[in-house]
């Protein structure tokens with residue numbers, strides 16, 4: 001089946017879609033992005049993703065960012081053209097194309113916008129059933145991790161190191177010994193009192209849309225949630241550890257390096273939240289899920 005991409009005002013076949021070699025995203029990683037889950041034809045938490053996209057564009061000072069309504073229409077069209085029922089929508093917006101020079105280009109240079117969509121979403125059944133392992137690594141990213149920048153080299157390197165070690169993800173640790181997140185998901189634990197703990201929002205982590213959704217789901221079901229800084233020691237003493245993210249949903253963690261977490265099986269809280277998150281995905285209505293207001 002032919003795939004399609006949206007590139008700067010045009011829908012093109014995926015294989016022939018191109019951007020300029022002087023696009024600032026290509027030359028400076030001067031761009032931001034979003035990954036949105038598409039589930040049975042519904043966009044999941046699209047409003048949250050659009051809010052974060054606008055926030056990222058604002059934080060990196062794009063002068064005239066594309067309008068949310070237009071982005072919403074293009075997003076739905078890209079998913080429709082690619083006949084994606086369950087998969088991911090990728091949105092990337094760069095500062096634009098101009099001769100290579102570090103400062104922002106002058107007025108009149110428009111942001112470049114690319115959207116693609118592909119089939120397939122979510123962790124494998126065996127990862128969900130058995131839990132995954134994490135590899136501890138130093139967090140080497142910049143100091144504004146709350147911006148969803150396309151400058152992902154540290155994320156790529158830590159994810160690859162995890163993969164090479166046979167682990168699913170990286171567990172990123174700041175120089176002060178505190179856990180930040182993983183290369184593409186937020187990290188949670190359940191402490192010895194049964195309280196869910198995840199790092200507070202701030203420049204140290206990406207404010208995950210799934211993190212926020214799972215927090216609401218947990219609170220709605222009466223589970224205590226605490227946003228607090230935690231360390232490796234806390235991880236090793238935890239009753240449960242799990243990840244949240246657009247592509248991981250709620251994913252139990254059973255090993256961190258060579259240490260087994262609790263009894264080495266996915267925990268009851270993570271499994272319950274995973275099921276509730278699944279129900280949340282199923283609750284979307286294809287007629288309204290694409291509204292971006």
Ligand code: PDD
Pocket residue numbers: 035155181182183184185186206207208209210211244245246247
């Ligand atoms: N990554 N932290 C980081 C560093 C991430 O890159 C992501 C998502 C998350 C989870 O955020 P959300 O729940 O909004 O997906 C946390 C996407 C999926 C990616 O880069 O592919």
